[in-house]
Amino acid sequence: MIRLPIFSVHSVLSISNSTIRIQGRALDTIKIKSKVFDLNSNLSCIEEISIGNKQSSELSIMSEGIVTIKIDKDSFDIGEFLYGEQANDYIQTISFEQATDMAEKFIRQDLVDYVEDPHVLFLHEVTLEAEYCWFFFYNPKIIIPEEKWLLKMLGAYAISKKGEVSHTYNYLDDSVKARDYLNVMSGYFNKKGL
Numbered sequence: 001m002i003r004l005p006i007f008s009v010h011s012v013l014s015i016s017n018s019t020i021r022i023q024g025r026a027l028d029t030i031k032i033k034s035k036v037f038d039l040n041s042n043l044s045c046i047e048e049i050s051i052g053n054k055q056s057s058e059l060s061i062m063s064e065g066i067v068t069i070k071i072d073k074d075s076f077d078i079g080e081f082l083y084g085e086q087a088n089d090y091i092q093t094i095s096f097e098q099a100t101d102m103a104e105k106f107i108r109q110d111l112v113d114y115v116e117d118p119h120v121l122f123l124h125e126v127t128l129e130a131e132y133c134w135f136f137f138y139n140p141k142i143i144i145p146e147e148k149w150l151l152k153m154l155g156a157y158a159i160s161k162k163g164e165v166s167h168t169y170n171y172l173d174d175s176v177k178a179r180d181y182l183n184v185m186s187g188y189f190n191k192k193g194l
Contacts, residue, residue, distance in 0.1 A: 004187045005039050005081035006030060007059075008180045011103040012078070013066065019047065020076060021068045025180045026059035027187060028084060036069060037083040038076050044069050061184055081183070090132055090190050100127075103136030106157050106165060111142050120171035124171065128179075130186035133160045135178075137170055158185045164194035 008030040013021040030036075034046045048068035049056045059065045069076070096101075100123070107122040115122075124137035138144075138155045146152075155170030168185065171178040188194075 002087040003041065003083035004028070004085060004087050004190060006034075006043075006084035007036065007067065007082040008183065009078050009080055009082065010064075010144040010176065013082075017067050018070060019130045020071055020078070021066055022078065022082070023066050024176075025043075025064045026061055027184045029058060029060055029194045030067065031042050034086070040077055041083075042073075042076055043089055044071050044076060049093075062181065082135070087190050088193060090161070090193075093191060094159075094161060094163045096134065098163070099134050099161075100136065102159055102163070102165060103134075103157050106167075107136065107138055110151060111138060114144055120145075124172075127189070128182050130182045132186040133158050133182070135168070135182055135185070137172060158182075158189075158190040160194050162189070162194055164189060 006026070007030060008025045008027055009022050010024040011022070013023055030046060030049070032046055034048055036044050036046060038044070046067050047070045049059055050061065050066040051059065056065065059067070104123055111122055120142065121139050124139050126137060128135040136157045136159065144152045146182070153169065154167050156168050158166045158168045166185065169181065171181050
């Protein structure tokens with residue numbers, strides 16, 4: 001059974017006989033009493049959520065916080081993620097090469113005005129892959145003017161394995177955040193069937 005990751009586990013803060021406290025980032029909206037599953041599909045639920053020093057009723061997508069999970073079984077194997085709902089059947093319809101060509105086209109359109117050398121590569125050599133999408137990034141050697149701040153901030157494209165394209169954020173300077181955001185977008189494409 002395939003389930004979508006909904007919480008990225010950054011560290012385990014404490015474990016008792018009945019609860020486990022985990023620090024990390026929400027990959028989907030998480031509320032108190034949300035059901036969560038471990039690697040082996042053992043079910044549990046969120047008992048408490050903290051953001052900083054304050055209690056909260058929910059964690060929004062990409063928010064960092066601490067969740068306390070009530071555990072009924074002796075072994076609750078969290079791994080790198082906590083999981084939520086079961087994933088839809090997802091059938092990939094494009095190849096990595098096709099996605100790369102799409103990303104090249106979109107990035108070229110975005111950056112062509114800022115390139116003097118006609119032979120410059122528009123794509124960064126780094127590509128990230130999740131279960132349902134890839135992330136392609138602008139070549140960091142291409143200098144984007146400061147006044148084009150939105151273009152600088154949106155320095156990547158997420159392309160689903162069905163060919164859906166989304167201009168998106170570049171978090172390559174933070175590997176944990178980049179991985180978490182990749183999983184957010186992957187889950188989004190799967191849930192929407194894109």
